[in-house]
Amino acid sequence: MSTDSDATVSRRRLLAAVGAAGAAGVAGCTQNTGGSGEASLSGQINMSGSSTVYPLATAVGELFTDEYPEVNFNPQSTGSGGGFQNFFCTGETDFNNASRPIQPEEEQLCADNGVEPIELQVATDALTVIVNPDNDWASELTVEELDQLWSAETQPQQWSDVNSDWPDEDIELFGPSDASGTYDYFIEEVIGEEGSHRQDYSSTEQDRQIISGVEDSEYAIGYLGFAYYTQNSERVQAVAIDNGDGAVEPSIDTARSGEYQPLSRPLFTYPARGSLSEDQIAEFARFFLEQTTDEQLVAEDVGYVPLTEDQQSAQQETLEAAIEDATN
Template identity: 40%
Template sequence: MRAFPLLLLLAALTGCAGCEEADPTGLSGAVRVDGSSTVFPLSEAVAEEFMRDHPGVRVTVGASGTGGGFAKFARGETDASNASRAVEPDEAARLDAAGIPFVEVPVAYDGIAVVAHPETDWVDCLTLAELRAIWEPDSRVDSWADVRPGFPDVPVVLYGPGTDSGTYDYFTAAVNGEEGASRTDYTASENDNTLVQGVAGDAGALAYFGLAYVEENADRLKVLGVDSGSGCVRPSAETVQSGTYAPLARVEFVYVNAARADANPALDAYVRFFLASAAPLAREVGAVPLSDAGYRLAAERYAARTTGSAFAGRIGARVDAVLRSAPDPAAP
């Protein structure tokens, strides 16, 4: 009479070795995702919630940068690729050559925040022209005194994303007018937490990275406003969503292998779940949700398996406007 309770105890102690938790939907399999470190917190949160509902599916999320993620995506190593900028023409060409049709799925907004050491008390806002002078190729800015008359002669110690980062690509295009145009004498990392640590520990430091990491470390950084010609605007959920934090408000994406989404029900369910749950989870991790209409249009684009990019080359794009103007996939 005691054998059955004993078996239950053994199963509990061993974690029910050899058995799997039942998924009422019957979903099973694996989904592999990599790419942007900026999109990573949202993607990881979605994956955790999805696996809680679907214990038979294993979702793995990596963060090798937008460029590194697209390289893995083109090699067929991943099912979806997170990106903090739109796919570039050469990346799209590699995907086409590899026979990988992709659906571009916008999932949130983000702002690229410009931050300084927390004790930097001489500056609250930088103009776009000053940012360009600091970050342009062959910049002669070595000291804060070189940035603006009246600033102290304190060395500017720069931190920023590496060249595989979508944040690097977007910032250089928005500020310097050409993607990849940047001075190179700065401490670069694809890990935004490394950049936070650098700025927090270096007097005179200046950096740029995703707004989500700023909000997680608000007590260790000073967030600067940016004046692009219409007055100083600080990055926030409101200014990013409205687009008034120009030109450093941007769209975050998940690029999905359309053929695999058709063949793998777990991947298809994951993408649909992502769009359905992104808004509240985005707020939790410091990203900025799209509008309700934006998520509806993105879901329609994904359901129709509309391949190719609608956002390539657009700075400061608003999801609703872009997707409403995109060609109707059902049109003859």
């Protein structure tokens, strides 16, 4: 389990941030009350999956357990694919977070084990390419240059191999492991599904290690979820991406508007339909979705684009249908 305390937003800030939304979550859970009227919701919630979704999930989880201290919320940052493969689809966790949609082979693994995932979008991310603050030659990159830097087919060793005006210095690469949804998404949108990601790089499921690696070397480059960049924007530099219409910097606004392409992506949590028959699982799923439109919590405190009210309503309808099916 990840114990990175920086991934969890402070309790005081979050309580101030969600205000009415948190109150709505409490109202949604008051059906589980004892005779005295005090909340009696209890039990275990086990969550695996995406390191990108992890900061948002743990922030929401902290709010939830403030209201329901007898609930034991146990989140793990395992990577999207690592979570599906090793925890969720084998029935060990109730939720799996993901920074890309579940893949057919993962759906089959879940089905083989009697687990039915319910897809719920919880935010939008601006996947961010980072370089060292002293890097003055690659503050803007085209998608083609990104492809060349990270593709196994080209695999340049020095910056000058990509552009002759760039330094004759070895490229140091840091990024997520192949268990990560961020890795999968980067291949799909930058390298192309028919291509492959180079493997001579420092891979990790700990995004802080990507930040540290890029911070420590002038000639390093990496990529990770936007929330981790915003928490460390004084340590590394975000790269503006040119998808053919000029370079666009990653931000909440450019991801929300659709300008930041092709690296804007939906973020998900997947509850298991069977787990939704348990009160604490169903109420946490409801509570999570209630927070997804909160600008302060999702955007300012964590660093992702909140859902619109229409998006939220659609996700809530999906969830309520799954809960009804699970409990009948």
